[in-house]
Amino acid sequence: MKDTIKFTSLQLITLVTLRILIGWHLLFEGISKLTSPGWSSLGFLKESKWIFSDLSQWIISNGKVLEAVNFLNTWGLIAIGLGLILGLFTRVAAFSGTLLLLIYYSMNPPLVGLEYSVPFEGNYLIVSKTLIEAVALMMIAFFPTSLVFGLDIFIDRYRNRKKEKNYTIQG
Amino acid sequence: MRKETDQTGKYGDSTDQTRRNTLKRRSLLKAMIGIPVLGAFAFEVFNKATFDKQKKDMIIDELGLKNINNTKRIKSLPSTKADLIRIGIIGFGNRAVAHVNGLGFMQDSDVKAFKERGIFGDWLEQENLNIALTGICDVFDLHAEKGMEIARNGIRTTGATPNLPVKRYRYYQEMLDDKDIDAIMIATPDHHHAEITVAAARAGKHVYCEKSIALTEAEVNEVYDAVKKSKIVYQLGHQIAQSVVFQQAKEIINKGILGKITLIETTTNRNSADGAWIRHLDKSGNPKPGDEKTIDWNQWIGSTPKVPFSIDRYYNWVKWFAYDSGVIGQLFTHEYDSVNQLLRIGIPQSVVASGGIYYWKDNREIPDSLHVVFEYPKQDLTLLYSANLACSKNRGRVFMGHDASMELGSSIEITVDGDSSRYKKQIEQGLISTSEPMISLNSNSGKVDAVSGATSKYYTARGLTTTTIDGRQVDTTYLHIKEWLDCIRNGGVTSANIERAFEEGITCVMATKSYTEKRRVEWDSVNRKII
DSSP states (O other): OOOOOOOEEHHHHHHHHHHHHHHHHHHHHHHHHHHOOOTTTTTHHHHOOOOOOOOHHHHHOOOOHHHHHHHHHHHHHHHHHHHEEEEEEEEHHHHHHHHHHHHHHHHHHTTTTTOOOOOSSOOOBBBBBHHHHHHHHHHHHHHOOTTSTTHHHHHHHHHHHHHHHHHHOOO | OOOETTSSBBBBBOOOHHHOOOHHHHHHHTTTTTHHHHHHHHHHHHHHHHHHHHHHHHHHHHHHTTTGGGGOOOOOOOOOOOOOOOEEEESSSHHHHHHHHHBBBHHHHHHHHHTTOOOOOHHHTOOOOOOOEEEESBBBBHHHHHHHHHHHSSBBOOOOOOOOOOOSOOOHHHHHHHHTTEEEEEOOOOOHHHHHHHHHHHHHHHEEESSSOOSSHHHHHHHHHHHSSSSSOOOEEEEESSSHHHHHHHHHTTTTTTTTTTEEEEEEOOSSSSTTTSSOOOOSSSSSOOOTHHHHHHHTTTSSOOOOOOHHHHGGGGGSSTTTTIIIIIHHHHHHHHHHHHHHHSOOEEEEEEEEEOOOOSSSSSSSSEEEEEEEETEEEEEEEEEEEEEEEEOOOEEEEESSSEESSSSEEEEOOOTTTTTTTHHTTSOOOOSSHHHHHHHTSSSEEEESSSOOOOOOOTTTTTTEETTEEEEHHHHHHHHHHHHHHHHHOOOOOOOHHHHHHHHHHHHHHHHHHHHHHEETTTTTTOO
């Protein structure tokens, strides 16, 4: 990583904690889906109201596609969760997580005029917890911590060594 | 002075020199921070799973429902070439198309629909019933030709018995006289059911008849006597009881989990022209085919009062009492059968019906809003039936017990009553919640998915058309036909046998009588007569 950001210890610890907590949340969401025998994204997609409602309808109407979406959703959540906790491929995990959460948000956004048959578990207007989590993950991506608290450091060192070797040969 | 760190994990004053050095122990530990977190995560997930399982097992054990997931398996009975059953179908409308799917045939145009629903593969795997479809009888040329086409098109389940030649009969009597037919399936309008069943029983042909058994008390008795005197196997077309969740409901009731049941509410909730039996137009609003040249109108009318040819009557026959008994014959029959299969309630002591034509103000005779109370004082039980054809809010089918209530549809949800005596202790201890279902059984997974505290959001009501057995989607109509064929080959009693059919027939006639005669109708169980 070329950019060097300097954090105080407290800043670093806060960021790492946030990263791990979000990772924990997404990992458990994935694991729960994996272990619920009847789980399907069908109910969620059915409720879809906004820009993705046509897409959702198409997914529902096609059994194979729905199956694929269920699979990708479950394993996507597990992979992102693991990445965030371990600090492995953190940037990819954080960006994928942001994208996934923004899709969730766009499927059922609490906008004025959109009514849902299942009520939200809190009171939201435009901003929901999902949107906040998405932005928090974006922050994790732009304020990287995994080169100190994470396995990414090993990947970084491996890359650096390779680079140095190349320099040596050229030199 | 604040300590600052950079992305390489060194303090801000680190040099390139130190960067090349081996990772310090401390930095190494920092990099591995996620591993103990993951360990804690795994431990907690395991903890939670153990806790959930213990709670679930405890309730299941206590209720004696340990083996409830294994209540239904497809029993494979050996069938040899010698016991091939040759089937004729009388009346080839929409219902017959579902019958032939159960028999292992399929209409060309249905293949795409089955594939889209992802159940074509499961259909192909449907076990061979060793039958041949050798006769089709319909008064309408178009319907008869559709049947002939399906019998010949070669779309069959895997390993199915090869097709035999299929013959069209103009009159059902000709089919019954033919020695090349062993068994018949009746899917005509209801006013023909009794007459054809009686003739078939006399001709020694086995009968699978769609509901209703018959329309009048005299007809019900005639059918009962004819079938009892014969050696035929009779099955009334109520496939609901073949569903896995239904077998589970039976076990739940037998184990007394609901406590004493004193009230059962059954309902019909529809809100469409099709649901109100207005069916003479196709999807684009054009009249459906059929005229006096292609429909044998005299035969269609049968023994009912003579009326001029009417496409309205031909397609929308349910609207007239001469041909059907409306919501009672078409829909309450299924409700009644579900309850009778579970509780063996039999014929009620008295019936009061009330209703009217409040929304579909066309030329119909049958009510579109009908509410019937069936009393069973000997069993301390009231059965309610409430039908409305102008509002589709789902009101479910609910068995109300002192300890818990059970909603039985395509899934089962059992919710403990707040004032239950049996579960008092568990409610006080917080082990059982009364605001959420204690047990949910889902027809599609066929497993106990959730116990106490789990949300019921997965269990969206689905049609009782298929059930899952050993992970495969199985058509309940197929199971019902299979039961009939198994009894023909190996003896035994069908679930919707003539005794059940008689009880149902009488109960329905009582309800219709109460509505049309505007009075309370009673059953004289000594003389077996409606009074």
